[in-house]
Amino acid sequence: MKGWFPVFKKELLRFFKDKRMIIGTLILPGLLIYLVYSFMGDGMRGLIGGEERTPTAYVQDLPEQLAEGFSAVFDVTEIGADGAESAKEAVKNAQTDIFVVFPEGFWSSIMNPTGDVPNVEIYFNAAESNSSSAYSAAVALLDALESSLSNRFDVNNPASGGIYDLSDERDVTSMIFSMLMPMLMMIFIFTGAMSVAPESIAGEKERGTFATLLVTPVSRAGVAVGKIFALSIISVLCGLSSFIGIMLSLPKMMGGADVSANIYSVGDYFALFGIVVSSVLLIVAMISVISAFAKSVKEASAYVTPLMIVVVLLSVTCMFTDGAPASVWPYLIPLYNSVQAINAVFSFTAVALNLAVGMIANLVYTALLVWLLTAMFRSEKIMFRR
Amino acid sequence: MQEILDVRGLKKTFSLSAKQRRIERTDSRVKVALDGLSFKAYAGEVYGLLGPNGAGKTTCLRILSTLIKPDEGDAFVAGASAVKEEAKVREKIGFLTSELKLEDFFTPNYLFDFFSELHGMDEHARAARKAELFGKFGIDRFAEVKVADLSTGMKQKVSIAIAIVHDPDVIVFDEPTNGLDVITAKTVTDFLLEQKSLGKCVIVSTHIFSLVEKICDRVGVIIDGKLVSEGTLDEVRGGRSLEDKFFEIYSESRRAKGEEI
Ligand SMILES: Nc1ncnc2c1ncn2[C@@H]1O[C@H](COP(=O)(O)OP(=O)(O)OP(=O)(O)O)[C@@H](O)[C@H]1O
Ligand SMILES: [Mg+2]
Numbered sequence: 001m002k003g004w005f006p007v008f009k010k011e012l013l014r015f016f017k018d019k020r021m022i023i024g025t026l027i028l029p030g031l032l033i034y035l036v037y038s039f040m041g042d043g044m045r046g047l048i049g050g051e052e053r054t055p056t057a058y059v060q061d062l063p064e065q066l067a068e069g070f071s072a073v074f075d076v077t078e079i080g081a082d083g084a085e086s087a088k089e090a091v092k093n094a095q096t097d098i099f100v101v102f103p104e105g106f107w108s109s110i111m112n113p114t115g116d117v118p119n120v121e122i123y124f125n126a127a128e129s130n131s132s133s134a135y136s137a138a139v140a141l142l143d144a145l146e147s148s149l150s151n152r153f154d155v156n157n158p159a160s161g162g163i164y165d166l167s168d169e170r171d172v173t174s175m176i177f178s179m180l181m182p183m184l185m186m187i188f189i190f191t192g193a194m195s196v197a198p199e200s201i202a203g204e205k206e207r208g209t210f211a212t213l214l215v216t217p218v219s220r221a222g223v224a225v226g227k228i229f230a231l232s233i234i235s236v237l238c239g240l241s242s243f244i245g246i247m248l249s250l251p252k253m254m255g256g257a258d259v260s261a262n263i264y265s266v267g268d269y270f271a272l273f274g275i276v277v278s279s280v281l282l283i284v285a286m287i288s289v290i291s292a293f294a295k296s297v298k299e300a301s302a303y304v305t306p307l308m309i310v311v312v313l314l315s316v317t318c319m320f321t322d323g324a325p326a327s328v329w330p331y332l333i334p335l336y337n338s339v340q341a342i343n344a345v346f347s348f349t350a351v352a353l354n355l356a357v358g359m360i361a362n363l364v365y366t367a368l369l370v371w372l373l374t375a376m377f378r379s380e381k382i383m384f385r386r
Numbered sequence: 387m388q389e390i391l392d393v394r395g396l397k398k399t400f401s402l403s404a405k406q407r408r409i410e411r412t413d414s415r416v417k418v419a420l421d422g423l424s425f426k427a428y429a430g431e432v433y434g435l436l437g438p439n440g441a442g443k444t445t446c447l448r449i450l451s452t453l454i455k456p457d458e459g460d461a462f463v464a465g466a467s468a469v470k471e472e473a474k475v476r477e478k479i480g481f482l483t484s485e486l487k488l489e490d491f492f493t494p495n496y497l498f499d500f501f502s503e504l505h506g507m508d509e510h511a512r513a514a515r516k517a518e519l520f521g522k523f524g525i526d527r528f529a530e531v532k533v534a535d536l537s538t539g540m541k542q543k544v545s546i547a548i549a550i551v552h553d554p555d556v557i558v559f560d561e562p563t564n565g566l567d568v569i570t571a572k573t574v575t576d577f578l579l580e581q582k583s584l585g586k587c588v589i590v591s592t593h594i595f596s597l598v599e600k601i602c603d604r605v606g607v608i609i610d611g612k613l614v615s616e617g618t619l620d621e622v623r624g625g626r627s628l629e630d631k632f633f634e635i636y637s638e639s640r641r642a643k644g645e646e647i
Contacts, residue, residue, distance in 0.1 A: 006503045010492075017491040017532075208485040212549065215451045215481045216504040217473055380454035386406060 003218030007226030011200060015234045025195045025238045029188070033245035038252040055097040055134035058087040062100075063107035066145070073137055074098075091123050097134035099123040110149065173263050178323075178347035182339045183315035184246060185239065185276065190311050192238025193284045197231050198300035201291035210383065220377035224288075224370050231284045236277065264345075271355055272345050278362035279338035283311075285369035292376045295385060315339050323349035331358035334365050387428035390587045391450070391556055395459035396423040398445050398611070419445040420456065421611035427589060427604070429555070432582050434602035435591040436632065442611040443591035444484065447558050450589070451481035464555050477505075480554035484561035486545050490534035494525050494544045497533070498551060505552040512551075519547040523573065539570030546577065557581055558589045563597055575601050595628045607632065609639045 015021055057074035060081060070076050077096070079087055087099040101121040103109070109118045120142060124135035156164050204210040213223060287304055294300035314336050318324070324344030328351075331337040337358035344350035376382045398420040407413065419442045427433040435443045448454045450461050452472040460467050466474035488497060498520075502512040520526045523543040528536055536544065550557060562578065563571040578588050578601055592598060598605055598619070605622045607615040615622055615635050623631050 003504050006500055010496075010500050013496070014489060014491055204489075207487040207489065208483045209487070209489060211448075211453055211483045212481070212486060212501075212545075213504075214453055215476055215479065216501060217476050217506065218504045380448075384448070384454060386400075386403070 001219060001222045001225055003216070004222035004226035004229075007213075007218065007223050008230045011227050011230030012233065014200065015196060015230075021195070025192060025234075026241050029191070029238065030241035030243075030245035033242055034249045037246065037249035053130075055130060055137060057134065057138065058083070058090065058096050058099040059102070060084060060087070060100070061102040061104060061106065063102060065107055069141060069145075073141060074134070088123050091125050091131065094125060094128045094131065097124070097128070097131045098138055100138060174347050178343050179319050180246075181346050182318050182342040183312070185243065185342055186279070186311050186315045186335075186339055188239040188242035189235055189276065189280050189283055190308055192235035192242075193231065193280065193287050194301070194304055194308065195238065196234050197284055197287040198291040198294070198297045198304065200227055200231060201288050202294040202300035203297045205292075205294075205383065206296045214377070214383070221370075221374040223377055224373040228281065228284055228288055228366075228370055228373070231288065232277075232280045235280045235284055239276065239280070268345050268350075271350060272342065274359050275338060275341045275345070275355065278359040278366070279335075281366040282334060282338075282362045282369070285366045285373065289369055289373050289376065292373055293382060311335055318343040323347050324354070326351065326354075328354050328357050331355075332361050334362065337361060387430060389426055390429045390464050391427040391433075391589065392462040393423060393425050393446070393450070393459075394461070396420045396446060396449055396456045396461065397458040398442070398449065398454070398456050419611050420449075422459070423608065423611060423613055424459075425606050425613060425616060427556075427587050429587050430582055430585045431603040432578060432588040432590065432601050434598045434605045435589065435608050436593065436595075436598050436605055437591075437608035438593055438636070441608045443608060444560055445611075446608070447481065447560050447589065447591055450475075450556075450558055451479050452476060453481075477552065478554055479556045479558060480550040480552070482545060482549040482557075482559045482562065484564055488533045488541055488545060488548075490532060492533055493530050494520070494533070494536075494547070495529040497544065497548055501548045502551045507552060515551060515553065519550070522577065523547060539566060539573070542566055542570060543573065546574065554586075556587045556589065560591050562590050562592070563594065595632065599628055607635055609636060610643075612639075614639050 054075045055073070056077070057070070058077050058079050059070065059074075060079055060083070062070060062076070062078055067076075074097075084099075084101070087096070090096045091099045099122070101123075103118045103120070106118050106120070109116070122135055122138050125131040154160075156162070201210075204213070214220075286307060287300075290303045290307070291297075291300040294303055317336075318339055321343075324340045324347065325331075326349075330340060331354045341350070341355050341358045344355065398418075400417045400419055402410065402412070402415055402417050406417075407415070410417070421442075423442070423446055425433070435446065437443050445454070449456050450463065450468055452468050452475050455469055460469045462468070463475045464478045466478065468475050492500075495516075498516055499512065502515065507515070520529060523546070525540070525543060525547060528540055533541060533544065546559075546562075549559075557578070559578070562574050566574065575597065578590065582588055582601075582603075588601075590597070590602070602619055604618050605616065605628075606613050607622065619628070622628070626634075
């Protein structure tokens with residue numbers, strides 16, 4: 001591995017000397033994610049706020065005992081019997097949401113039930129969502145009235161002061177995190193690696209600096225190891241920038257829902273760090289091998305794109321699965337194991353053995369790829385391919 | 387004179403991709419780049435490999451500098467085999483490729499330090515060598531300027547300094563003056579002549595007659611991977627201009643292959 005350290009240093013320096021690189025891959029992604037997600041959060045809340053429009057109702061013969069209850073929910077317009085036809089027309093034309101007709105003497109007939117059950121008619125327009133929801137609201141209101149008239153028992157009566165929703169902060173957060181994080185983190189790591197590795201390997205080939213490097217006494221393994229270490233550090237930093245962006249925008253994105261990363265222990269973060277580092281090494285090694293094969297940066301990027309799609313697809317799978325796989329075998333599959341391990345940590349379904357197997361598997365794959373990369377650096381067919 | 391480079395019967399065949407076959411308009415799946423190339427070079431001389439595009443010059447120089455392996459034959463640099471003793475050869479040889487483009491974000495100073503570190507030079511040797519080469523090429527003033535901001539000529543000078551940080555006995559330059567203006571080209575040729583006077587063996591490849599006439603002591607004319615004529619500049623010219631003589635040699639070799647020119 002002679003000469004790996006100078007190569008490592010130079011690789012890091014190449015990144016940190018390049019202002020465009022730093023802005024483009026370190027600062028901008030985190031910043032953009034923060035801005036976009038924050039706006040998305042605001043937008044989502046705006047959407048919910050917009051729903052709070054008061055439905056309109058035309059009501060015929062509204063009993064005065066119900067007036068208060070109705071006007072709390074609806075914008076009520078009382079009309080006489082002669083207005084019935086035009087009220088129905090108004091519902092049909094979506095000028096008002098519903099038209100409610102109480103039978104004459106409604107209140108007294110429900111207070112002193114005889115045998116005939118009075119019928120309330122509610123005209124609505126099923127083709128209009130506002131009308132439909134107003135209809136449901138009116139039905140609910142009247143149902144509540146009906147059940148209060150013959151109350152035999154209550155369910156979750158708020159007056160009892162009990163708290164019946166037993167979900168706590170931890171469950172909500174872990175659900176959201178374990179859905180979002182595996183995909184986001186994998187994509188960030190991948191884009192980080194993708195923005196530096198092709199330039200560092202295919203770029204050097206293209207510019208002829210690789211040839212200059214290879215005539216020095218530095219060993220091919222040294223070049224491979226030095227580059228992969230440095231590129232991994234840079235990719236971790238890029239991923240970190242995006243990660244911080246998400247963390248900062250999360251409260252806004254969730255619109256005040258109680259979401260906080262505090263529920264995870266130091267141990268969880270260590271596990272996460274281990275997974276991320278082993279995944280970064282593997283991903284960087286993969287992209288490096290592809291870049292070593294390519295003749296130019298452009299070609300390298302083209303070859304890497306399918307791999308990126310695979311990573312995205314794998315990441316999406318865990319949005320639809322509940323918790324991480326419990327058996328150990330899936331953790332031997334590269335990339336998939338990273339996705340599931342991140343998922344496991346965030347959803348509190350992690351099994352230490354599985355995580356360890358995943359990390360070790362990734363390190364073994366990385367070692368194999370470094371060996372392959374070294375062999376490629378030795379191969380004139382690959383390094384001086386036309 | 388002391389023999390320092392011994393090239394013996396180099397053969398190199400490349401397999402051609404479908405795309406290359408189309409470009410080169412050939413059905414053959416292989417391209418013979420070198421076909422038994424042999425020559426020797428000595429300390430204190432400039433040896434020129436003169437040949438048209440595709441003659442095999444770059445292939446030959448890459449074999450000398452251990453970047454690629456010949457199918458047959460070997461090249462010995464200061465007694466070390468380019469095939470079997472790569473490490474030894476790399477200590478003895480300085481190679482400047484024709485397509486070298488230094489990375490934009492480094493300074494000459496950094497690049498020089500980087501390559502001297504790879505060559506395992508200590509602090510003292512590095513400082514002395516840097517002072518010498520930077521002084522000679524006038525890089526001093528630009529030592530801390532990023533490569534991106536240097537002129538083409540200055541870039542080429544930095545490339546040269548980097549290729550020979552370790553003070554190699556054999557200096558191999560592929561097309562050393564390609565794309566340079568007359569002034570920079572002169573700096574480069576002057577430098578090569580100076581290296582020769584210091585007892586170095588300089589190998590250059592080129593298709594530029596004037597460069598050969600200016601600096602080469604001996605010339606090997608290479609066509610289709612074979613050395614078709616070799617000797618001192620005067621021997622090769624045979625009393626004519628190098629250009630005329632070259633075209634005569636070239637058309638002879640074409641006729642021998644039964645091709646029209
Ligand atoms: N890696 C490679 N794969 C396939 N063919 C190659 C490869 N390298 C060189 N060749 C072919 O071998 C022949 C000799 O190439 P070489 O680069 O040595 O020529 P050259 O004398 O340096 O020419 P130029 O003046 O164009 O630089 C050419 O026909 C070239 O196409
Ligand atoms: Mg060439």
